[in-house]
Amino acid sequence: MRIDVLTLFPAMFLGPLQESILKRAQERGQLTLVIHPLRDYALDRHQLTDDTPYGGGEGMLLKPEPIVRAVTALRGTQEFPVVLLSPQGRLLDQTVVQALAQQSRLLLICGHYEGFDERVRDLLHPDEISIGDFVLTGGELPAMVLIDAVARWIPGVLGDAESARQDSFADGLLEGPQYTRPPSFGGLEVPAVLRSGHHAAIARWRRQEALRRTRLRRPELLARATLTAGDRQFLAQLEAAGPQTSEQG
Ligand code: 4GS
Numbered sequence: 001m002r003i004d005v006l007t008l009f010p011a012m013f014l015g016p017l018q019e020s021i022l023k024r025a026q027e028r029g030q031l032t033l034v035i036h037p038l039r040d041y042a043l044d045r046h047q048l049t050d051d052t053p054y055g056g057g058e059g060m061l062l063k064p065e066p067i068v069r070a071v072t073a074l075r076g077t078q079e080f081p082v083v084l085l086s087p088q089g090r091l092l093d094q095t096v097v098q099a100l101a102q103q104s105r106l107l108l109i110c111g112h113y114e115g116f117d118e119r120v121r122d123l124l125h126p127d128e129i130s131i132g133d134f135v136l137t138g139g140e141l142p143a144m145v146l147i148d149a150v151a152r153w154i155p156g157v158l159g160d161a162e163s164a165r166q167d168s169f170a171d172g173l174l175e176g177p178q179y180t181r182p183p184s185f186g187g188l189e190v191p192a193v194l195r196s197g198h199h200a201a202i203a204r205w206r207r208q209e210a211l212r213r214t215r216l217r218r219p220e221l222l223a224r225a226t227l228t229a230g231d232r233q234f235l236a237q238l239e240a241a242g243p244q245t246s247e248q249g
Pocket of ligand 1: 137
């Protein structure tokens with residue numbers, strides 16, 4: 001997959017995408033990232049990319065010409081989604097991420113300052129996406145969040161073990177508690193079932209703890225989760241036990 005990014009601050013992309021799994025994905029040729037400085041597409045002598053809003057008001061807006069020029073040049077004759085990161089977009093979630101991961105190419109546009117001249121939207125009809133209901137200083141971090149979330153769905157990017165884990169949690173539940181060594185720490189023991197070697201019992205315990213945690217922390221996720229009859233039975237059992245104030249079963 002190839003992802004192009006249009007930004008006023010290309011240096012912001014230098015660190016985060018060159019470590020760990022994204023670094024490996026690029027080295028293996030599974031992911032190609034191309035960062036384009038928006039300033040390169042400003043043709044005036046001062047390479048102006050922003051200007052004051054008509055009608056007055058605070059701050060600066062990104063001018064339409066450099067963005068439209070850049071997108072036109074990068075798009076060429078190819079068809080692929082142009083994504084505009086902004087709080088006015090549809091909310092990013094795992095469904096949106098997986099749909100974007102099906103594409104062979106994406107172009108991400110990062111805003112900055114107070115936003116974009118509206119003609120960017122009117123002319124390019126981008127897929128406008130928000131990473132959450134909060135305001136950041138720029139669209140660069142949202143673009144990196146999207147790249148990270150999408151890249152882990154590209155075939156081969158995660159190792160076999162990582163992919164297997166991902167599959168088992170693609171069912172829309174939160175993960176339950178997990179433990180590593182030591183077996184006893186701070187007066188707290190690792191649950192005995194996890195050390196039992198009884199694989200079926202371990203799988204059942206993990207499933208139930210995932211259900212318990214999801215019900216307590218994000219009950220709205222249960223409505224969309226893929227649940228078995230056994231899952232529903234366990235949830236009914238929790239319901240019958242009355243209001244829960246902690247995850248300690
Ligand atoms: C987001 C967000 C964001 C909005 C960019 C104010 C600078 C800023 N972008 N998801 N202007 N949340 N953008 O806060 O995508």
